Amino acid sequence: MKRRNFLKNSTIGTAGLITAPILASFDSTESINSLDNVDLPIQWPIAICTWNFANATAKAWEVLSAGGNSLDAVEQGVMVEEADVNNQTVGKGGRPDRDGHVTLDACIMDKDGNCGAVIYLQNITHAVSVARRVMEETPHVMLAGKGAEQFAYEKGFKKEDLLTDKSKAEWTTWKKTSQYKPVINIENHDTIGMLAIDKNGEISGACTTSGMAYKYGGRVGDSPIIGAGLFVDNEVGGATATGVGEEVVRTVGSFLIVELMRQGKTPQEACEEGVKRIMDKNKDRRDFQIGFIAINKKGETGSYCIHPGFSYSMYTKAGQVNKPSESYIKP
Numbered sequence: 001m002k003r004r005n006f007l008k009n010s011t012i013g014t015a016g017l018i019t020a021p022i023l024a025s026f027d028s029t030e031s032i033n034s035l036d037n038v039d040l041p042i043q044w045p046i047a048i049c050t051w052n053f054a055n056a057t058a059k060a061w062e063v064l065s066a067g068g069n070s071l072d073a074v075e076q077g078v079m080v081e082e083a084d085v086n087n088q089t090v091g092k093g094g095r096p097d098r099d100g101h102v103t104l105d106a107c108i109m110d111k112d113g114n115c116g117a118v119i120y121l122q123n124i125t126h127a128v129s130v131a132r133r134v135m136e137e138t139p140h141v142m143l144a145g146k147g148a149e150q151f152a153y154e155k156g157f158k159k160e161d162l163l164t165d166k167s168k169a170e171w172t173t174w175k176k177t178s179q180y181k182p183v184i185n186i187e188n189h190d191t192i193g194m195l196a197i198d199k200n201g202e203i204s205g206a207c208t209t210s211g212m213a214y215k216y217g218g219r220v221g222d223s224p225i226i227g228a229g230l231f232v233d234n235e236v237g238g239a240t241a242t243g244v245g246e247e248v249v250r251t252v253g254s255f256l257i258v259e260l261m262r263q264g265k266t267p268q269e270a271c272e273e274g275v276k277r278i279m280d281k282n283k284d285r286r287d288f289q290i291g292f293i294a295i296n297k298k299g300e301t302g303s304y305c306i307h308p309g310f311s312y313s314m315y316t317k318a319g320q321v322n323k324p325s326e327s328y329i330k331p
């Protein structure tokens, strides 16, 4: 059923999927147009993110349920993990590169296809917010390294030491062997990619990470690369990734998944195809993890990963759930 018919017949309802207060908010011509090709029922607002980051989706939900927009929701949602020093793959407390520097990658993308990213950012906790300022207050999409850091200070972000005692101690131990051996679902664990749809049906996404632990100095992963670690097309949906970024970049994974949804695949089917493309390029490799999550315009979601152990967090008006992801390699 198309949206206009649905509105005419709105007393029929679709229990559990859409509520009267949400319908009441459908008053913008813009969102009516963007819904013309969308079959109902729909599930808005909604926020999903990689892994079991319940606090992050709860924060996003707080924004969405108060009528806030999806851009604010994803920014504020992932900021929870950036500030959490116990999350050693995002923001403050993140594991350093092999030289002991914590370097952050992040990006954000809005309903209009605007995007901003920071790459190899040091000494600033909220990389995603710097990325948003790049998007909104510069003519650029990406700022890297010292330039990104300088820009952040100009915008009032404060300098912080991101290397916690815990991450420093682990790095010191690692230096004794200096072996680069990412551990599936442990060392690759915890990058947060978030996608949200607000009450007006507008989609935004954000992704933020300290990247692979003990990486080469200067290494950049998929997370700040629009199309790789994150992609949003407000007509279709969004996708985001976690895991070994090099492989996600090689397939431009998130863009691929959104395009597959455009061609008619469900979010689940699109994520499965995304992982399959990666495995097709890595016929003899099984020693790495990647997880994708995706959402389409209706608010349907999907996820897929290489190894068992990945999950995603989802918050809707029905509450919060952590959804285990199916995997290419079976348990």
Ligand code: SD4
Pocket: 089, 187, 188, 189, 190, 191, 192, 209, 210, 211, 212, 220, 221, 222, 223, 241, 242, 243, 244, 245, 246
């Ligand atoms: C990267 N994709 O830098 C990130 C790492 C990651 O959880 O996802 N860690 O390649």
